Amino acid sequence: xxxxxxxxxxxxxxxxxxxxxxxxxxxxxxxxxxxxxxxxxxxxxxxxxxxxxxxxxxxxxxxxxxxxxxxxxxxxxxxxxxxxxxxxxxxxxxxxxxxxxxxxxxxxxxxxxxxxxxxxxxxxxxxxxxxxxxxxxxxxxxxxxxxxxxxxxxxxxxxxxxxxxxxxxxxxxxxxxxxxxxxxxxxxxxxxxxxxxxxxxxxxxxxxxxxxxxxxxxxxxxxxxxxxxxxxxxxxxxxxxxxxxxxxxxxxxxxxxxxxxxxxxxxxxxxxxxxxxxxxxxxxxxxxxxxxxxxxxxxxxxxxxxxxxxxxxxxxxxxxxxxxxxxxxxxxxxxxxxxxxxxxxxxxxxxxxxxxxxxxxxxxxxxxxxxxxxxxxxxxxxxxxxxxxxxxxxxxxxxxxxxxxxxxxxxxxxxxxxxxxxxxxxxxxxxxxxxxxxxxxxxxxxxxxxxxxxxxxxxxxxxxxxxxxxxxxxxxxxxxxxxxxxxxxx
Amino acid sequence: xxxxxxxxxxxxxxxxxxxxxxxxxxxxxxxxxxxxxxxxxxxxxxxxxxxxxxxxxxxxxxxxxxxxxxxxxxxxxxxxxxxxxxxxxxxxxxxxxxxxxxxxxxxxxxxxxxxxxxxxxxxxxxxxxxxxxxxxxxxxxxxxxxxxxxxxxxxxxxxxxxxxxxxxxxxxxxxxxxxxxxxxxxxxxxxxxxxxxxxxxxxxxxxxxxxxxxxxxxxxxxxxxxxxxxxxxxxxxxxxxxxxxxxxxxxxxxxxxxxxxxxxxxxxxxxxxxxxxxxxxxxxxxxxxxxxxxxxxxxxxxxxxxxxxxxxxxxxxxxxxxxxxxxxxxxxxxxxxxxxxxxxxxxxxxxxxxxxxxxxxxxxxxxxxxxxxxxxxxxxxxxxxxxxxxxxxxxxxxxxxxxxxxxxxxxxxxxxxxxxxxxxxxxxxxxxxxxxxxxxxxxxxxxxxxxxxxxxxxxxxxxxxxxxxxxxxxxxxxxxxxxxxxxxxx
Numbered sequence: 001x002x003x004x005x006x007x008x009x010x011x012x013x014x015x016x017x018x019x020x021x022x023x024x025x026x027x028x029x030x031x032x033x034x035x036x037x038x039x040x041x042x043x044x045x046x047x048x049x050x051x052x053x054x055x056x057x058x059x060x061x062x063x064x065x066x067x068x069x070x071x072x073x074x075x076x077x078x079x080x081x082x083x084x085x086x087x088x089x090x091x092x093x094x095x096x097x098x099x100x101x102x103x104x105x106x107x108x109x110x111x112x113x114x115x116x117x118x119x120x121x122x123x124x125x126x127x128x129x130x131x132x133x134x135x136x137x138x139x140x141x142x143x144x145x146x147x148x149x150x151x152x153x154x155x156x157x158x159x160x161x162x163x164x165x166x167x168x169x170x171x172x173x174x175x176x177x178x179x180x181x182x183x184x185x186x187x188x189x190x191x192x193x194x195x196x197x198x199x200x201x202x203x204x205x206x207x208x209x210x211x212x213x214x215x216x217x218x219x220x221x222x223x224x225x226x227x228x229x230x231x232x233x234x235x236x237x238x239x240x241x242x243x244x245x246x247x248x249x250x251x252x253x254x255x256x257x258x259x260x261x262x263x264x265x266x267x268x269x270x271x272x273x274x275x276x277x278x279x280x281x282x283x284x285x286x287x288x289x290x291x292x293x294x295x296x297x298x299x300x301x302x303x304x305x306x307x308x309x310x311x312x313x314x315x316x317x318x319x320x321x322x323x324x325x326x327x328x329x330x331x332x333x334x335x336x337x338x339x340x341x342x343x344x345x346x347x348x349x350x351x352x353x354x355x356x357x358x359x360x361x362x363x364x365x366x367x368x369x370x371x372x373x374x375x376x377x378x379x380x381x382x383x384x385x386x387x388x389x390x391x392x393x394x395x396x397x398x399x400x401x402x403x404x405x406x407x408x409x410x411x412x413x414x415x416x417x418x419x420x421x422x423x424x425x426x427x428x429x430x431x432x433x434x435x436x437x438x439x440x441x442x443x444x445x446x447x448x449x450x451x452x453x454x455x456x457x458x459x460x461x462x463x464x465x466x467x468x469x470x471x472x473x474x475x476x477x478x479x480x481x482x483x484x485x486x487x488x489x490x
Numbered sequence: 491x492x493x494x495x496x497x498x499x500x501x502x503x504x505x506x507x508x509x510x511x512x513x514x515x516x517x518x519x520x521x522x523x524x525x526x527x528x529x530x531x532x533x534x535x536x537x538x539x540x541x542x543x544x545x546x547x548x549x550x551x552x553x554x555x556x557x558x559x560x561x562x563x564x565x566x567x568x569x570x571x572x573x574x575x576x577x578x579x580x581x582x583x584x585x586x587x588x589x590x591x592x593x594x595x596x597x598x599x600x601x602x603x604x605x606x607x608x609x610x611x612x613x614x615x616x617x618x619x620x621x622x623x624x625x626x627x628x629x630x631x632x633x634x635x636x637x638x639x640x641x642x643x644x645x646x647x648x649x650x651x652x653x654x655x656x657x658x659x660x661x662x663x664x665x666x667x668x669x670x671x672x673x674x675x676x677x678x679x680x681x682x683x684x685x686x687x688x689x690x691x692x693x694x695x696x697x698x699x700x701x702x703x704x705x706x707x708x709x710x711x712x713x714x715x716x717x718x719x720x721x722x723x724x725x726x727x728x729x730x731x732x733x734x735x736x737x738x739x740x741x742x743x744x745x746x747x748x749x750x751x752x753x754x755x756x757x758x759x760x761x762x763x764x765x766x767x768x769x770x771x772x773x774x775x776x777x778x779x780x781x782x783x784x785x786x787x788x789x790x791x792x793x794x795x796x797x798x799x800x801x802x803x804x805x806x807x808x809x810x811x812x813x814x815x816x817x818x819x820x821x822x823x824x825x826x827x828x829x830x831x832x833x834x835x836x837x838x839x840x841x842x843x844x845x846x847x848x849x850x851x852x853x854x855x856x857x858x859x860x861x862x863x864x865x866x867x868x869x870x871x872x873x874x875x876x877x878x879x880x881x882x883x884x885x886x887x888x889x890x891x892x893x894x895x896x897x898x899x900x901x902x903x904x905x906x907x908x909x910x911x912x913x914x915x916x917x918x919x920x921x922x923x924x925x926x927x928x929x930x931x932x933x934x935x936x937x938x939x940x941x942x943x944x945x946x947x948x949x950x951x952x953x954x955x956x957x958x959x960x961x962x963x964x965x966x967x968x969x970x971x972x973x974x975x976x977x978x979x980x
Contacts, residue, residue: 215714216633216662222712232778419977487916
């Protein structure tokens with residue numbers, strides 16, 4: 001098991017701890033704050049509610065979390081060391097000195113700094129080649145972006161290894177090829193922040209109005225395409241040049257005067273703090289975090305279904321997780337075909353809940369349908385086969401709810417082939433949390449031609465795979481609840 | 491039926507036309523471009539694919555779309571006139587003169603201008619009091635934000651009427667109380683654009699890297715909370731003042747030099763256009779529009795489930811649409827209780843489709859479950875009742891798929907109460923597109939105490955309402971398919 005050292009807790013360090021821990025790493029924390037354990041624990045608790053549900057496959061078992069009194073202890077055996085101490089260059093340099101006295105020479109030392117360049121951090125280091133900037137975004141356990149900023153002192157192999165590690169915990173490392181103050185994203189945040197301060201100061205808009213202007217408009221656009229692709233589309237078939245010819249001249253519009261920096265007076269701070277209280281003071285920060293995380297998870301899951309932007313990153317990560325967990329993808333991989341096949345293992349995400357505080361009924365069918373999809377894949381009806389024009393349509397479904405299913409529960413679906421003949425297959429799914437039965441589903445699926453939309457015989461490969469599974473499972477006892485109709489007395 | 495005049499087509503004018511048309515308005519277009527009808531038609535076609543599915547209730551029937559050779563014809567009878575002609579003040583002023591010669595004196599004249607202040611547009615107008623800025627965002631048929639910028643010449647009653655009209659077509663009017671060049675949102679876009687030009691020009695990042703920095707990071711955050719709420723959460727319990735004390739000083743960091751405007755040379759234009767081609771040239775603009783719209787619909791639907799930001803705006807709009815469409819919400823409103831009750835009417839959204847190119851099975855159950863929820867509301871098990879601790883859990887479900895269901899189809903669910911005794915109700919739903927039967931669902935639901943999570947008797951009100959409906963529907967013939975088990979021979 002790989003080990004990460006977290007140097008400096010707080011919201012960012014805690015977020016890193018959660019990222020690694022929930023992706024199966026052992027995490028060793030050093031933070032002199034006597035409250036560190038509680039604070040990091042709160043961040044990890046938040047992450048446990050939201051992160052596992054981002055995946056459509058179960059995360060590996062959590063690693064071991066430990067707190068240490070010294071940096072030397074914390075970095076023992078760590079292959080990744082993430083530094084998130086306060087933004088003071090002298091402090092950071094001192095921390096690197098101590099870390100490098102004790103850590104493995106081939107460990108990667110990533111800094112969460114938003115302001116310093118990697119060359120500044122490497123400055124007085126004994127081994128500058130192992131230090132890079134890995135600047136994350138809050139909440140670190142959900143946001144994919146990490147700005148990875150190396151210098152020419154870092155070997156290409158180390159940069160590659162850093163990328164792989166970050167991808168391994170589900171993140172999107174953006175390789176910033178030329179170091180610059182504040183990297184990339186924060187430069188934009190700075191630009192927007194300056195403009196926002198002016199608008200509030202001049203009484204044009206309140207903090208709430210500015211937030212609405214963002215989240216009802218370009219914020220939604222930017223969650224999926226960024227600045228340039230958004231404008232590329234806006235420019236239409238005439239292309240990006242045309243768009244720039246229209247938009248470029250705006251740069252000389254009169255409001256460029258507002259690029260001055262507003263004076264950061266107490267009055268301005270009070271004005272903004274007061275407006276922010278009026279806007280959101282009715283919610284505690286804890287509540288806001290929960291709302292934010294639920295929103296982020298829901299939107300990123302929506303983008304997963306479109307396999308786009310952050311959703312595509314999550315799908316990639318799922319693929320890797322699913323392979324590592326040994327989920328069966330091909331009939332040849334079935335260890336013992338005489339047993340029900342595990343076709344789903346996943347945590348219940350926040351967007352699967354309803355007003356009764358448990359998993360809503362349509363998501364049971366989604367999990368069962370995903371299990372049918374996996375069974376289809378296993379028997380040879382995969383994406384490639386479907387592209388050739390064959391598929392299965394579900395004709396009929398019967399679901400029995402046995403027990404409630406809750407947020408974060410890891411559910412597993414086990415699948416049996418009860419019959420498979422000509423154009424029809426009869427499936428039986430059971431959903432479990434541990435060994436507790438939650439629900440059963442019985443389905444008839446019809447093999448079809450996607451061209452005629454009519455029933456069509458199985459391909460020989462599908463027929464053979466189905467026969468193999470059906471015959472191997474034929475000795476299992478008939479499932480309890482098979483062939484029942486709705487309302488049938490027990 | 492209300493009428494809107496669209497003066498000037500193109501992407502923005504076409505988007506407005508689609509907004510009004512799909513929300514039931516008659517739309518009269520004037521655009522001298524001989525290609526206008528085709529171009530606007532393409533925008534409306536896009537909108538027809540995505541906008542209806544944003545609602546969980548059916549939109550009203552589309553209005554009538556007509557094209558006119560003169561502004562005088564286009565504005566005849568229009569209560570809303572939306573001007574989206576090119577951004578030249580003299581042209582706009584001339585257009586307003588002509589419009590005001592022919593339009594109703596109490597019509598609202600909204601300008602899509604992104605650059606001009608309303609006082610500039612009102613300048614030489616005969617009736618300045620009817621002109622306001624209503625600045626939308628692309629794609630206008632999906633994005634909620636409209637910046638509504640009046641001046642002191644506009645009566646408060648007109649401003650209110652403008653807001654109501656914009657809300658009536660599902661938008662979020664942001665009342666900009668003090669006019670300013672470029673209003674609010676575009677100032678931020680300008681600030682980000684300037685910074686982006688620098689980063690590309692200086693070779694720090696490509697257009698693609700910048701887009702990733704946005705959409706993998708703050709873009710997702712800003713789709714739900716804006717700038718200030720995001721920072722409020724980041725500041726933690728210490729509050730906004732604490733956050734500003736940390737972040738404020740950044741304003742004096744060295745990169746403020748980059749507030750200069752980069753020179754807009756041909757080299758820079760070519761550099762950006764070339765990078766943009768490398769990034770997204772493999773997709774046509776049409777494809778990108780479809781991807782964008784699918785993403786936006788999916789994410790906004792995700793936010794609906796959280797009832798937050800743009801999702802909350804959509805839910806509000808649904809409530810209004812549902813009431814206007816006469817959907818039954820209370821047992822007293824049932825016109826003829828001896829007939830099945832229409833409990834759902836909605837268009838199939840893009841995120842309900844699967845790899846077979848039709849509505850995926852779990853969304854059938856979602857529509858049926860929503861129908862059960864509506865039936866619960868009708869019999870008195872509404873949100874208020876659920877808050878007191880009573881609810882229904884589904885115990886068992888049987889779904890039969892009769893026909894395929896496609897993107898944009900308006901589906902209707904009709905519901906019967908087959909039995910209701912003690913703690914159980916037995917429901918029968920049929921899903922139709924027009925009079926074509928698509929699927930049936932049979933359910934047993936159990937009334938429960940949310941405290942004990944155990945079965946509990948109906949409240950007297952629920953019992954009485956169920957009895958009333960059950961008895962009134964008792965003379966209907968038994969539904970075809972009732973009590974069948976999976977795989978039962980016909």
